[in-house]
Amino acid sequence: MEYEEARKVHNGLIDKRPLLIARCRGVADVVDAVKLARALDLEVAIRGGGHNVAGRATIDDGLMIDLMPMKGIHVDPQARTARAQGGVTWAEFNRETQLHGLAVTGGVVSSTGIAGLTLGGGLGWLMGKYGLALDNLRSVELVTAEGEVLRTDEEERPDLFWAVRGGGGNLGIATSFEYELHPVGPTITGGMVAHPFERARDVLRFFRDTTASLPDELTVFGGLIHSPEGEKLSAMVACHCGSPEDGENAMRPLKEFGSPLMDTIGLISYTDLNSMLDAGYPAGALNYWKSSFLEELSDGAIDAMIECFGACPTPMGQMLLEHFHGAATRIAVSDTAFPHRADGYNLLVLSQWMEPAENDRCRAWARQSYGQMEPFVGPGRYVNYLGDDEPGDPAVAAYGPNYSRLQEIKTKYDPTNFFHMNQNIRPLPQG
Numbered sequence: 490m491e492y493e494e495a496r497k498v499h500n501g502l503i504d505k506r507p508l509l510i511a512r513c514r515g516v517a518d519v520v521d522a523v524k525l526a527r528a529l530d531l532e533v534a535i536r537g538g539g540h541n542v543a544g545r546a547t548i549d550d551g552l553m554i555d556l557m558p559m560k561g562i563h564v565d566p567q568a569r570t571a572r573a574q575g576g577v578t579w580a581e582f583n584r585e586t587q588l589h590g591l592a593v594t595g596g597v598v599s600s601t602g603i604a605g606l607t608l609g610g611g612l613g614w615l616m617g618k619y620g621l622a623l624d625n626l627r628s629v630e631l632v633t634a635e636g637e638v639l640r641t642d643e644e645e646r647p648d649l650f651w652a653v654r655g656g657g658g659n660l661g662i663a664t665s666f667e668y669e670l671h672p673v674g675p676t677i678t679g680g681m682v683a684h685p686f687e688r689a690r691d692v693l694r695f696f697r698d699t700t701a702s703l704p705d706e707l708t709v710f711g712g713l714i715h716s717p718e719g720e721k722l723s724a725m726v727a728c729h730c731g732s733p734e735d736g737e738n739a740m741r742p743l744k745e746f747g748s749p750l751m752d753t754i755g756l757i758s759y760t761d762l763n764s765m766l767d768a769g770y771p772a773g774a775l776n777y778w779k780s781s782f783l784e785e786l787s788d789g790a791i792d793a794m795i796e797c798f799g800a801c802p803t804p805m806g807q808m809l810l811e812h813f814h815g816a817a818t819r820i821a822v823s824d825t826a827f828p829h830r831a832d833g834y835n836l837l838v839l840s841q842w843m844e845p846a847e848n849d850r851c852r853a854w855a856r857q858s859y860g861q862m863e864p865f866v867g868p869g870r871y872v873n874y875l876g877d878d879e880p881g882d883p884a885v886a887a888y889g890p891n892y893s894r895l896q897e898i899k900t901k902y903d904p905t906n907f908f909h910m911n912q913n914i915r916p917l918p919q920g
Contacts, residue, residue: 492510495510495512495553495555496510496547496553497539497772497773498536498539498540498541498544498546498547499538499539499540499541499600499770499772499773499776500540500541500542500544500774500775500776501772501773501774501775501776502544502775502776502777502848503544503547505544505547505548505549506549506550507534507547507548507549507550507551507552507553508531508550508551508552509525509531509551509552509553510552510553510555511525511552511553511554511555512555512557512558513554513555513556513558513559514558514559515559516630516632516638516664516665519554519556519632519662519664520632520636520638522552522554523554523632523633523634523635523636523662524636525552526551526552526554526907527636527907529552531551531552532548532550532551532552532909532910533548533551533552533553533554533907533908533910534546534547534548534551534552534553534554534910535553535554535556535658535662535908535910535911536553536554536555536556536557537556537557537575537576537602537603537604537605537663538557538576538578538600538601538602538603538604538605538606539557539602540598540600540601540602540605540606541605541873542776542777542778542874542876543875543876543877543912544877545658545877545910545911545912546605548910551910554662555576556574556575556576556604556662556664557576558576559574559575559576559577559664560574560576560577560581561573561574561577561665562574562577562581562582562585564585564586564588564589564591564670566589566591569591569669569670569671569672570627570667570668570669570670571585571586571591571593571667571668571670572665572666572667572668573603573665573666573668574664574665575602575603575604575662575663575664575665575666576602576604577602577603577604578599578600578601578602578603579595579596579598579599579600579601579602579603579606579763580599580600580760580763580764582595582603583595583599583759583760583763584760586670587674587675587758587759587760589670590672590673590674590675591670591671591672591673592615592670592671592673592674592730592759593615593619593622593625593668593669593670593671594611594612594613594614594615594616594619594620594621594622594624594625595611595613595614595615595622595763596611596612596613596622596763597612597613597614597710597726597763597766598764598766598767598770599760599763599764599767600767600770600772603622603666604663604666605657605658605873606622606873607622607623607626607663607666608623608653608654608655608656608657608658608663609655609657609827609871609872609873609912610622610623610655610827610829610871610872610873611623611624612811612835612871613708613763614679614708614728614730614762614763615671615673615708615728615730616708616813616815616816616817617703617704617705617706617707617708617814617815617816617817618671618705618706618708618730618731618815618816619671619816620816620817620819620820621817621827622668623654623655623825623827624654624816624817624820624825625668625669625670625671626650626653626654626666626667626668626669627642627667627668627669628640628641628642628645628650628666628667629641629642629650629653629663629665629666629667630663630664630665630666631649631653631660631661631662631663631664632661632662632664633660633661633902633903634661634902634903634905634907634908638664639661641653642667648898648901649898649902651824651825651826651894651898652826652894652895652898652899652902653826654825654826654827655825655826655827655828655872655888655891656826656888656895656898656899656914657872657873657911657912657914658908658910658911659895659899659903659908659911659913659914660898660899660902660903660908661902661903661908662908673730673759674730674758674759674760675758675759675760676733676756676757676758676759677728677729677730677736677756677757677758677759677762678728678729678731678733678736678737678739678740678754678755678756678757679726679727679728679729679736679754679757679762679765680726680727680752680753680754680755680757680762680765681724681725681726681727681751681752681753681754681765682724682725682727682743682744682746682749682751682752682753682754683714683716683722683723683724683749683750683751683752684722684723684724684747684748684749684750685722685723685750686713686720686721686722686723686798686799688723688747689713689723689791689794689795689798690791690792690795691747692711692723692724692725692746692747693711693723693786693791693794693795693810694788694791695746695747696709696711696725696786696810697786697791699742699743700812700814700834703739703812703814703815704731704735704739704815705814705815705816706729706730706731706735706736706739707727707728707729707736707739707740708727708728708812708814708815709725709726709727709743709812710725710726710727710809710810710811710812711723711724711725711726711809711810711812712724712807712808712809712810712837713794713795713798713807713808713809714769714807714809715801715804715805715806715807717768719804721798721799721801722750725743726765726766727740727743727754728762730759733756736756740754769805769807770841774805774841774842774843775841775842775843775844775845775847775848775851776839776840776841777840777841777851777852777855777876778837778838778839778840778855778874778876779837779838779855779856779858779859779876780835780836780837780838780870780871780874780875781835781836781859781862781863781866781867781869781870782829782833782834782835782836782866782867782869782870782871783810783833783834783835783836783865783866783867784833784865784866784867785833785865786810786834787865789864789865790862790865793861793862793864793865794808794862796861797838797854797857797858797861797862798858800854800857800858801840801854801858802847802850802851802854803840803841803842803847803851803854805841805842805843806839806840806841806842806851806854807837807839807841808836808837808838808839808858809836809837809839810834810835810836810837811834811835811837812833812834813829813830813831813832813833813834813835814832817830818830818831818832822889822890822891823890823891826888826891826894826895827891828869828888828889828890828891829869829871829889835871835874836862836866837874838855838858838859838862839855840852840854840855868886868889869886869887869889870883870886870887871887872884872887872888872912875887875912883912884912884913884914887912888914892914895914896914896915896916896917897917899914899915899916899917900916900917900919903916904916904919
């Protein structure tokens with residue numbers, strides 16, 4: 490029974506059976522697990538929070554190196570830094586930092602692990618003001634493919650530090666992260682406004698116009714969702730991390746637009762906002778996602794979204810627009826491995842359901858909807874949302890102009906591609 494529970498990841502569609510699971514409680518356990526895998530010639534997968542939709546955190550017939558027992562968190566409120574181990578979730582991290590009124594950009598679902606989210610990017614409610622999660626890293630501790638423990642930061646192995654900020658699990662096993670923290674909360678302004686699906690065109694156009702000129706403190710995501718009762722809705726979710734007065738003023742247009750069916754925007758704790766959407770993404774639900782960055786949110790793209798969502802077969806399905814602006818876009822494309830630094834939107838076609846009998850129908854809807862949206866998307870892809878059945882080499886689209894440099898660094902630190910159960914960056918040919 491312990492094995493059956495330990496092998497599960499968040500996405501219930503993933504059903505893999507590792508030969509061994511190493512439940513690591515410290516860095517020495519991780520080193521031993523790497524050495525064991527090499528001695529037994531086993532393929533390796535790394536689980537942090539286990540949220541990756543493609544199921545890269547687990548493996549059939551190999552070794553899962555499970556960091557989930559590694560829950561250490563230390564906050565230095567004077568220095569405004571925190572170091573946290575690789576098994577920590579954002580709920581656990583925020584609980585500690587908010588004791589001091591501090592936070593860093595984390596995911597929009599608090600059960601997500603800090604490790605995978607940060608290594609691949611790190612979208613979140615604070616990214617307009619403070620950038621992505623990876624933009625706030627001060628250092629990372631890694632266990633390499635040879636079982637060596639390395640620290641990397643701007644001064645120590647700066648090439649590796651550049652690469653881990655976006656390069657996912659390709660360079661090693663991240664056993665701990667040191668973040669810069671910022672004064673946030675404990676009370677901020679945030680919540681959701683939801684309108685009838687029949688008003689979706691107006692809502693999404695309003696969302697487009699509003700997000701064209703947001704203050705850094707305000708992040709707004711929009712899209713098409715279902716209510717808990719299964720009713721189709723058009724909605725916006727927002728977070729303002731500044732003063733209550735500024736938050737009230739910034740949120741007024743969202744609250745005054747139209748006649749919403751639901752309006753929960755108001756004063757809320759940052760931890761509550763960060764967990765507000767958790768119930769919509771339950772552990773064990775079956776998930777299949779498709780995602781790309783939009784060139785622009787044109788009227789044609791809006792109409793295509795509405796048409797696609799009208800055919801959504803599952804009452805847990807969504808089509809989301811995650812808006813990029815502010816601090817996250819003021820970092821040069823080449824400053825970190827994460828290259829997506831333009832103002833705009835990440836489109837996520839999120840198919841989620843509970844019954845395996847619906848697998849084919851729900852996956853087909855996501856694929857068909859993504860196909861209908863393809864005329865409107867650009868070449869970039871967000872690595873954390875890539876599925877397990879992407880055609881070609883999706884890592885090239887995920888990293889764009891940074892891919893060749895990542896290949897060189899991958900070749901330096903993992904020339905045999907020991908860490909390949911990920912959205913893989915292939916090392917350069919040897920010899």
